[in-house]
Amino acid sequence: MNRFLSHATNRIDAKGRVSVPSAFRAAVSEAGVRELYCFQDFVFPAVSVGGPELLDRFERQMAAEDPFSDAANQMSLLVHGGGVFVKLDPEGRLMVTDFIRDFTGISTDVTFVGRGDHFQLWEPRAFARAQVEARERRKQRGLRPE
């Protein structure tokens, strides 16, 4: 699996570290990446994490918009200026900084959520709520997956 799929919740230890699920670590190292880039999501109260190619994704998104629009400006500010680098320790853990805590509401546990080409850090209950909401929205739209 070279993509980020599924989800898992891990505990933050006394030093503020949390283990990245092994499936995600495998996907990261498979891409040969040791340093990850992360920034605040545009839609959800979550922090997105990925390799350098994650920047490409948002540059594509920005390219899809008028480069001088407000939206493109804000996106650049958040992605280029607002992002931070995160390193994994030899055991595959990362430090949960205030940058992450403040935006997500994370305090003691982190839910890692696969998003295909990247993954996200969520406060566990916020993730549960967002899922319920997304499901409700789909029902309202009457869209069926099949």
Place this chain on the structure above:
Amino acid sequence: MNRFLSHATNRIDAKGRVSVPSAFRAAVSEAGVRELYCFQDFVFPAVSVGGPELLDRFERQMAAEDPFSDAANQMSLLVHGGGVFVKLDPEGRLMVTDFIRDFTGISTDVTFVGRGDHFQLWEPRAFARAQVEARERRKQRGLRPE
């Protein structure tokens, strides 16, 4: 048989495992799959299980939309983040995790329900009720095909 048909109920053992019916296992191994992807159904209190092609179907649907829209984000959250991988042990059993239990209400027994290209996990009595309901609905509609 390369499709999932009929239904069967098996007991969860002390370690939280349950045997996948042999007919379903045959259909799975015929596709050469050892790792299954499963996620919560959009309509019923059931967990859907299938091979990677189940994921492909959702991704095709996502690809049809604006990839950066809210709708696509929510879809990704449910499909990429909401699913979990399930492995079968050498005897063809799977672990019934809390992810499955909480959503379906399964506690001691699991009803496996074939759905053509995938199958589902149900709490036995919930499945019985859903069948009765479906039958009633059809009667009300005068047995017209949809």
Place this chain on the structure above:
DNA sequence: TGGGACCATATGGGCGTCAATGGGAGAAGC
């Protein structure tokens, strides 16, 4: 037609491995 052997599936439990977690010590920065 009845009994018995055989086979496949389902089920139960032991054990090793690995991921997650906790804590200590050295190194680097304030």
Place this chain on the structure above:
DNA sequence: GCTTCTCCCATTGACGCCCATATGGTCCCA
């Protein structure tokens, strides 16, 4: 010198793999 971060090692608990047993059904043969 104190704090903070990084690396290293220990612990533990869950999960995957293995082998053993039970149960029900089918086939064969008397």
